[in-house]
Amino acid sequence: MKRKSVFPSLFLTLVMIFLYLPIVMVVVYSFHESKYTYGWSGFSLQWYQELFQDEELFESLRNSLAVAGMSCLSAAVIGTLGAFGLSRMKFRGKGAVEYVTTLPIMIPEIILGMVFLSFFSLLNLPQGMVTLVIAHTAFSIPYVFMMVKARLAGMELSLEEAARDLGAGPVRAFFDITLPLIAPAVASGSLLAFAMSFDDVVISIFVTGPKVTTLPIRIYTRIKFGVTPEINALCTLMLLVTVTVLLLSVLIGRIGNRKK
Amino acid sequence: MSETILELKGIRKAFDGVSVLNGIDLSIDSGEFITLLGSSGCGKTTTLRIVAGLEFPDEGSVILEGQDVTGKSPDKRDVNTVFQNYALFPHMTVAENVAYGLKLRKVPKAEQKKRVAEALELVQLAGYEKRRPAQLSGGQKQRVAIARALVNNPRVLLLDEPLGALDLQLRRQMQIELKRLQKRLGITFIYITHDQEEALNMSDRIAVMHGGVFEQIGTPDQIYDKPRTDYVAKFVGSANVICGTVLRKTGNSLAVAAENGTVFVKVGNEAEYLAGQEVRMAVRSEKLQICEADSEPTSKSRRQESREQEAAKQENEGRGDDSLKGFEQQCPKTTGIPCTVKEISFAGGMLRMAMETESGEELIASRHGIRPDQKVGDHVLVFWDPEAAVLVEKSSVEGANEK
């Protein structure tokens, strides 16, 4: 009845180009033969070779994986249990408790960084792995907490009651009924937390010590102080992993749906 | 033969300062089918949840088979619940759902399998073991929920409006099946509903709940024919409740002055009534009889004069089978309540006529499948067979008669 305008799709495409342009550039120049990132003088895999010999970069990658892994695991436990507990309680000031819990992702990261740095030094905590994990856990909890909370809000309370009625204790009912049903929210919250932790620069810079460097900090210093094309190669590989994982999850989801 | 299986003693419960149960006492016999009947918010679900252990009373005690279980958590009680929305675990198959209670009781695998199969057989769902709740229809979910509770051989089965979400036809069918199942297994059922017809059809006893207390506890016949309070009369029999003052008692007929008219109620021979005493009468809408009034609303003075003669005449009048006749009956001419017809409507094969008394009270009359002789605006006299009316008490709950 109405002529379909081409403007929306054109607009969407242009914005997507804007989003992907820098990423494409990084990928393209990871195969550049020269270390300069302009012009094109030939194809080469030398940056990938150098990347695999870059012990420093790999060490920081390991650190980042460790910090992100540990903080996302503890955030998953604390956040899930917390959201569960709070959703089953009624008391004055519950809103305030939830507000403070989600504060770490509501305020600028720089403030968290400053706050943690001063507080950890007040507590005399040695800066390094421990402080990194605590700080990352703090800003990871809100992601898990909010997702699980939303999921619990949509879940019938009577399911848990039915389990209790059939003879399950409170703990058993949680593990048999509630946890399997909120598992998708726990998973997506933790994944998001992992991604945020893995990519965090601002807070990590403040709370880490001289001995432990995470990948983003390493990249930051390299970008600031010199041209390092193997970082392009690293980014390309990370992208490859991401796309593979996403495609796999979509595929698995499809197969799962077909089964039903 | 029948022994008490469950006793509620003086149960009180308030949520956030609003009291929901105001001292409930109930004693239930083994093997009984008892229904808690009431409109939403009357406290019936809270009562059920207290029996199940999902809620704890502020005061009072729950005694199951002679043991005080008031503070015990639901997993420590030998009662099971069929939840209003079924509460089937969506991540488990039908068989896993039904087996869940047995698994928790550490029943051996082989026996679990056998009992699950039996339970599903019982609710006619054999062959559905592998399905997920999402793949079942409403009626099938209902059956799984019942099987899941019954498989544990509970002493008492609690059913919270189990048929509320089903369509009318399915509901009728399930009512019959549930009743049959209960008779066969001999398990005590505590059943919750807001549907009086369902309650009257299925129960051995009905407890009508209102405002956190029981208005009346009795057999369906008692509840239907001899409502104790005006609320029960209105809720169960959708009766008209009319207030009046006693004129005199002749034999077992009580003459009552009400709404600018005189009406009659049959009472017990021994019962004593004083002239001037206030009474409430309940008359079901299908028992109201109507006839054309002389012309204009009758003047009060004239009515007063003729009352004496009319009273005597009225008592001798035959009582025909009114259910098939029209509204028009032998007209008492001078007694009866003068009304104006306000509205005439048909619903479900029923003719419904709303009338207003001279003081503004509404009376409803209804008949099956006949045409009205009256039209809106007509002046009529409303009367009834003395046997059709019952005296009721005023409900102790405030605002009881407001909708």
Next chain:
Amino acid sequence: MRSKKRSRVWLAALPLYLFTILFVAGPLIYMVVLSFMSKSDSWGIEAVFTLRNYERIGEPVYRECFVQSLKLAFTTTFLTGLIGYPFGYFMAKLSPSKKRLLLLLIMIPFWTSSLIRLYGWMIILQAKGVLYQTIRFLGFEIKPLKLLYSYPAVVVGMVYALLPFMMLAVYSSVDKMDWNLVEAARDLGASAAKAFWTVTFRLTLPGLLSGVILTFVPSMGLFFIADILGGNKIVLVGSLIQDQLTRGADWPFAAALSVVLMTITTLLLILYRRIANTGELEGIV
């Protein structure tokens, strides 16, 4: 009083309580306390009450820095809204399969390092970079660009980093909207533009506002974007705090700066709650 037996479900929330009190509330309170303390002559803090830290913020240098930060934050937010709102709106009108694809495409960059994506912009914007070469390729003779390490570069970087949040926030609220309402408005005689303004825009305002918060708040503190794309020319509050913490070693002053920044953020959140009538930010979950 409520019942004899209370469930012990609060135990589940205990770890969250402890963690939040110890590592969120505690540090934030300490920040406020710290902001009233004095810097000792050498390295460190003295527990002497002072208002000096707050007075210093009024000094022209620092005031200028706040003004510049706010200006950048406003510019960034305005531009992300300008691009993000139509994007979210159009996206919500796509077919479900296209929606899913687009969501996936928006999520992928989240999983690559944000620093490397900024580095991609360096490649594009540098003097003889991709942009320069493209313009040359199109036949224009120009001098090497002076875009990198400038204010526009920082704006591009900020918009780029924060745009996905705006897009998702708007998308989720448009997607939830009942299109029948728009049809009803049209049916009642509203023009397409009028229907959009009086119905669609009003109903998706919470999403837009949530996007505004999600871009405005972080843009005040993302010092590393200004650092990488702006060189040392643009000093934001974030950079200032970082500077005071590391080189300046004036923690109380850094704390005072943070308190002011935090106050601005909190006021914005309260404003959002008032207007949107909810505490939840759309598009996060």
